[in-house]
Amino acid sequence: MPFKTPRKPAARPAPRKGRRKAVPEPYHHGNLREALLAAGIQLLKEQGAEALGLRELARQAGVSRTAPYRHFESRDALLAGIAEQGFVKLREVLLEARHQHESDHERWFLEAARAYIGFAFGYAEHFKLMFGGYMKYEPGQHTSLHDAGNGAFQTLVDLIVASQESGLVMKGDPMAVSIAAWSTLHGFCSLAVHKRLDFLVENPELLSKTADLVARTCLEGVRARK
Amino acid sequence: MPFKTPRKPAARPAPRKGRRKAVPEPYHHGNLREALLAAGIQLLKEQGAEALGLRELARQAGVSRTAPYRHFESRDALLAGIAEQGFVKLREVLLEARHQHESDHERWFLEAARAYIGFAFGYAEHFKLMFGGYMKYEPGQHTSLHDAGNGAFQTLVDLIVASQESGLVMKGDPMAVSIAAWSTLHGFCSLAVHKRLDFLVENPELLSKTADLVARTCLEGVRARK
DNA sequence: CCGTCATGTAGACGACGTCAACTTATCGCG
DNA sequence: CGCGATAAGTTGACGTCGTCTACATGACGG
Numbered sequence: 466m467p468f469k470t471p472r473k474p475a476a477r478p479a480p481r482k483g484r485r486k487a488v489p490e491p492y493h494h495g496n497l498r499e500a501l502l503a504a505g506i507q508l509l510k511e512q513g514a515e516a517l518g519l520r521e522l523a524r525q526a527g528v529s530r531t532a533p534y535r536h537f538e539s540r541d542a543l544l545a546g547i548a549e550q551g552f553v554k555l556r557e558v559l560l561e562a563r564h565q566h567e568s569d570h571e572r573w574f575l576e577a578a579r580a581y582i583g584f585a586f587g588y589a590e591h592f593k594l595m596f597g598g599y600m601k602y603e604p605g606q607h608t609s610l611h612d613a614g615n616g617a618f619q620t621l622v623d624l625i626v627a628s629q630e631s632g633l634v635m636k637g638d639p640m641a642v643s644i645a646a647w648s649t650l651h652g653f654c655s656l657a658v659h660k661r662l663d664f665l666v667e668n669p670e671l672l673s674k675t676a677d678l679v680a681r682t683c684l685e686g687v688r689a690r691k
Numbered sequence: 692m693p694f695k696t697p698r699k700p701a702a703r704p705a706p707r708k709g710r711r712k713a714v715p716e717p718y719h720h721g722n723l724r725e726a727l728l729a730a731g732i733q734l735l736k737e738q739g740a741e742a743l744g745l746r747e748l749a750r751q752a753g754v755s756r757t758a759p760y761r762h763f764e765s766r767d768a769l770l771a772g773i774a775e776q777g778f779v780k781l782r783e784v785l786l787e788a789r790h791q792h793e794s795d796h797e798r799w800f801l802e803a804a805r806a807y808i809g810f811a812f813g814y815a816e817h818f819k820l821m822f823g824g825y826m827k828y829e830p831g832q833h834t835s836l837h838d839a840g841n842g843a844f845q846t847l848v849d850l851i852v853a854s855q856e857s858g859l860v861m862k863g864d865p866m867a868v869s870i871a872a873w874s875t876l877h878g879f880c881s882l883a884v885h886k887r888l889d890f891l892v893e894n895p896e897l898l899s900k901t902a903d904l905v906a907r908t909c910l911e912g913v914r915a916r917k
Numbered sequence: 918c919c920g921t922c923a924t925g926t927a928g929a930c931g932a933c934g935t936c937a938a939c940t941t942a943t944c945g946c947g
Numbered sequence: 948c949g950c951g952a953t954a955a956g957t958t959g960a961c962g963t964c965g966t967c968t969a970c971a972t973g974a975c976g977g
Binding site: 593596597598604614637638642644645647648660662663664678682685687690 | 739740741819822823824825828829830840863864866867868870871872873874875876877878879880881882885886887888889890891897900901904905908909911912913914916
């Protein structure tokens with residue numbers, strides 16, 4: 466290599482100085498897979514999904530451009546790995562709403578809705594990656610991404626089932642009702658992160674009023690009819 | 692009206708065979724801008740937005756790779772032009788629901804919802820292009836795309852305002868209420884076209900039941916409280 | 918008839934994803 | 948302890964893409 470551009474001194478974690486191996490630090494880089502995911506998550510937040518190139522991520526991790534192929538079979542697979550982290554996080558915030566308000570189903574419902582909206586606005590680019598058309602989302606491919614997505618969805622289904630049993634939410638196929646409720650939340654978030662509600666975002670007060678209205682609409686839409 | 696694709700001859704319209712000029716055939720190609728949009732719409736339907744490359748569209752229109760720059764300042768602008776056609780079409784189907792059921796607001800509401808869902812499923816790739824992150828959607832850029840989008844949205848606002856006046860839909864800022872209602876529809880469609888509801892689509896009967904539930908949920912969510 | 922401008926063309930550049938072939942470091946086994 | 952197998956990383960190449968610049972062409976107005 467003619468010149469090695471100093472690029473990223475903060476890349477490789479110095480191959481085991483001390484002789485005792487507290488942590489394995491297995492191979493050349495140490496843990497390139499995790500480093501790529503971390504760099505990807507950072508870059509996603511800063512510059513959006515378009516900026517997530519294999520070569521760019523490799524650069525950020527301080528390795529050569531094809532090194533990622535040892536850990537991800539394609540760019541799609543790398544994006545899927547990043548998106549997967551998003552679903553894990555989304556599930557966490559939904560579970561938190563549950564643990565804080567599980568006894569009051571209406572409160573649980575509304576807080577879960579707010580948590581979903583909060584996630585979408587707080588991790589807008591991640592949200593777009595998770596639900597947009599940035600990578601293939603076919604069954605059979607990226608199974609752990611599907612698992613993570615289903616895991617997040619399951620927290621909504623749990624909420625709906627519990628709310629049906631307590632009489633808050635209408636009876637009917639829990640899947641269908643969950644989707645109907647989810648759709649309201651998701652539609653609002655999807656429109657917002659894709660800048661289709663700019664006339665709202667310019668007005669933070671109206672935005673938060675609308676977000677609250679959406680959360681209530683979400684509940685009223687599936688509330689048990691008297 | 693580039694939306695209908697009556698099977699283009701796929702190449703240049705033969706530079707003046709006969710000597711008499713029946714149709715003007717104005718410039719070199721004739722009407723490259725419309726040809727590019729038409730080819731784009733066709734390709735979008737067949738292969739999705741990823742396939743919409745400037746060079747590929749030029750190929751389909753039978754011109755050299757940089758010719759499109761005479762009519763669109765960038766790939767983004769070309770995508771915006773194609774998306775714009777989608778908003779025009781969407782507005783049309785929403786207006787049709789209006790004209791057929793304008794006297795019965797509940798019917799109008801439900802048919803508009805079905806029309807929206809029908810558009811999303813019938814023109815899934817177009818829908819993704821219109822609402823996904825495939826191009827910049829900043830205010831000030833692609834103004835005619837914004838106009839078309841706002842035109843389609845306005846049909847929903849009109850519906851909400853009329854329904855508020857007749858007491859079908861809750862009072863409140865018409866924008867906020869429109870967005871809440873729109874969100875339900877849009878979320879369902881967005882999830883579906885992005886293949887997040889595959890367990891539904893495998894089951895056409897459940898799918899249509901859920902679509903109906905979503906349309907009703909959309910109304911119940913904003914119905915005037917008794 | 919001629920100049921001008923809109924329209925279309927050709928070449929080049931740097932980015933990208935991916936493949937094949939190569940090198941290097943680590944670990945398991947005798 | 949040493950050695951081969953193999954996981955991890957590198958280099959070079961190929962074809963694609965969007966876009967820039969310079970150039971060619973054809974239609975229309977004076």
